[in-house]
Amino acid sequence: MDLATLRTGPPVSHKPDKQTPDAAHQISLRMIRFKHIIVALLLSVFFFFVFCFIALHAYIAWVLSNPTVAPLYSTPMIAKGLEYEDVNFPALDGSRTMQGWYIPSEGSTKTIVFSHGYGANREETWVPMYDLAHYAHSLNFNVVMFDYGFAAQVNKDIATGGKKESQQLLGAINFAKERGAREIVVWGFSMGAGTALQAGLVTEDVDAMILDSTFLLEPDTLYHNIKQNIDLPRQPSLEIMELLFPVLNGTGLNQIPYSQVKKEDYPFPILFMHGTKDDKAPYPIAEELAANQSNPYSDSWIIEDSHHELLFREHPREYLRRVSAFLGNVQLAESQEGSGIRAASK
Numbered sequence: 076m077d078l079a080t081l082r083t084g085p086p087v088s089h090k091p092d093k094q095t096p097d098a099a100h101q102i103s104l105r106m107i108r109f110k111h112i113i114v115a116l117l118l119s120v121f122f123f124f125v126f127c128f129i130a131l132h133a134y135i136a137w138v139l140s141n142p143t144v145a146p147l148y149s150t151p152m153i154a155k156g157l158e159y160e161d162v163n164f165p166a167l168d169g170s171r172t173m174q175g176w177y178i179p180s181e182g183s184t185k186t187i188v189f190s191h192g193y194g195a196n197r198e199e200t201w202v203p204m205y206d207l208a209h210y211a212h213s214l215n216f217n218v219v220m221f222d223y224g225f226a227a228q229v230n231k232d233i234a235t236g237g238k239k240e241s242q243q244l245l246g247a248i249n250f251a252k253e254r255g256a257r258e259i260v261v262w263g264f265s266m267g268a269g270t271a272l273q274a275g276l277v278t279e280d281v282d283a284m285i286l287d288s289t290f291l292l293e294p295d296t297l298y299h300n301i302k303q304n305i306d307l308p309r310q311p312s313l314e315i316m317e318l319l320f321p322v323l324n325g326t327g328l329n330q331i332p333y334s335q336v337k338k339e340d341y342p343f344p345i346l347f348m349h350g351t352k353d354d355k356a357p358y359p360i361a362e363e364l365a366a367n368q369s370n371p372y373s374d375s376w377i378i379e380d381s382h383h384e385l386l387f388r389e390h391p392r393e394y395l396r397r398v399s400a401f402l403g404n405v406q407l408a409e410s411q412e413g414s415g416i417r418a419a420s421k
Contacts (some may be wrong), residue, residue: 132315133323135301140233140324142194144226149198151178151220154205156419158214164187164220167245172317175221175247176226177254178212184314185406186217186256192265193234196226202264202287202384210395214402217256221247223267223324226247235326236292237266241288242274248280258282260405264384265290265356272336272364283372284345285398288384289364290356293333300355337363344372346401350381372404 104265106410151157160177175197189208191199198204199219208218223240224232232239244261251259260283263271276279290296294313301307301316321327337360345368349361358377365375376397387394 077229081100090125104198128171129315131255131305132307132312134321135318136316136323139345140320142225142234144194144196147198147228148200149175151205151218153206155209157209162250163398164221164250165223165246167249168242170242171223171224171227171230171232173221173246175219175245177250178208178218178220179254180212180215180217183215183217183258184255185215185260186195186251186254186258187211187260187262188219188251189221190244190247190261190263190267190271191220191223191226192267192288193225195264195416196222196228199264199384202387207262207387211262214258214399216311217251217254219247219251223270233324234266235272235324236328236331237273238326238330240270241277244270245276245278248274248278252280255304258406260285260402260414262287264288269336272339272341273332275341276332276335276339278412281343283343283401284341284362285348285401286345287378287386288353288356288414289347289349289361291333291336291360292328292331293337294328296356296360297328299357302310304352339365341371341373342366344368344370344374344405346397347375348386348397349376350376350378350383350386350389352380355383357373372401374401 083145115211123230151159157178158181162175163172164175165172187199189204191197191204193375197202206221208220211218221243222228223234223243224230225234226242235238244267248259248261259281261271261274262279262285263269264287268284268289269291271281271284271286272289275284294317297316298309298313301312317328345365347361348367349358351358361375361376365373374397379392
C-alpha cells in the first residue's frame with residue numbers, strides 16, 4: 076500500500092506559533108522586575124559601602140575625642156621627693172573642676188604651669204614630666220601640674236583640640252596667680268603646647284611659654300595623623316570629619332582658632348622646640364610659628380632626627396641648657412621692664 080494515500084488533513088507547518096499579546100506582556104513585566112531587582116541590589120551595595128565609610132569616620136572621630144589615658148601611678152614626693160599639695164580649681168569658664176598638684180618653692184613668686192599633651196595625664200611619663208618638674212623647682216619655680224578634662228581621674232570629659240582645654244589652662248594660670256605668682260611660664264607639650272597658644276590669644280597673665288613638639292589641631296595635621304593609621308583619601312574624609320566632630324564632641328574645627336594662632340605675634344617670648352622626625356606634628360609648623368614672633372627673647376630649636384615629645388629624652392643636656400638660657404632671658408626682660416616702670420614713675 077502506498078503510504079501517501081494514508082495522509083489526511085492539512086499539511087504540517089514547521090513555523091512556530093506566534094505569541095499572544097498577553098504572553099509578551101508578561102515577559103516584559105518579568106524583565107522590568109529583574110532590572111528593578113538589579114538596580115535595588117546595586118543601590119543597596121552602594122549605600123552599604125557609603126554607610127561603612129561614614130561609620131569608619133565616625134569611629135575615628137569618636138576615638139580621637141575619647142583618648143585612652145592611663146591612671147596616675149606616682150606623685151611628686153614618690154618620684155622626686157618633692158613636697159606637694161593636692162589642689163582643685165575651676166576652669167576659667169566654670170565648666171568643670173580641675174585636679175592637680177601644686178609644688179611650692181619657698182619664697183618664690185615665679186610659677187611654671189605644665190600643660191600636658193593629648194592621650195596623657197599630668198605625669199606624661201614618656202617626656203618624662205617628673206624630671207622637668209624637679210628641674211623647674213630647682214630653679215626656684217613653683218610648679219603646677221594638672222590634668223585636662225579628657226585625662227581627669229573623675230568626671231572625665233571629651234578632648235576638643237583646645238577649645239575646652241584652653242579654658243582649663245586659663246583656670247590653672249588663674250590658680251597660680253591666686254597663689255601669689257607674679258611671673259608665670261607655661262610649659263606645654265604636643266596638644267598642650269597648641270592649647271597654650273590658644274590660651275595666649277586671650278590672656279595677659281602669661282610672661283613666657285616653652286613649647287615642645289607643638290601640635291595644633293587643623294585640617295592638615297588632622298589628616299596627617301589619620302593617614303598614619305589608615306590610608307583614607309583626603310577628600311571627602313576631611314569634610315566628613317568636620318561634619319562629625321560637632322556631633323560627637325560639640326566642637327567643630329572652625330571653633331579652634333588655628334588660623335589666628337598661625338599668624339599671631341605674641342607679646343611674650345616663646346621658645347619653640349621641635350624634632351624633624353616628628354610623625355604627629357610636622358616640624359614646619361613650629362618654624363612657621365617661630366617666624367611670626369618679633370619678641371627679641373623668642374627662640375626656636377629644630378632638632379635633627381628627634382621625635383615627638385622625646386626631645387628631652389634624646390638630648391637632655393642641650394634641652395635643659397636651652398630652657399635655662401631662655402628662662403634667664405625672660406627674667407632679665409622682666410627685671411628690665413620693672414626698672415623701666417620704676418624709672419618712668421619717678
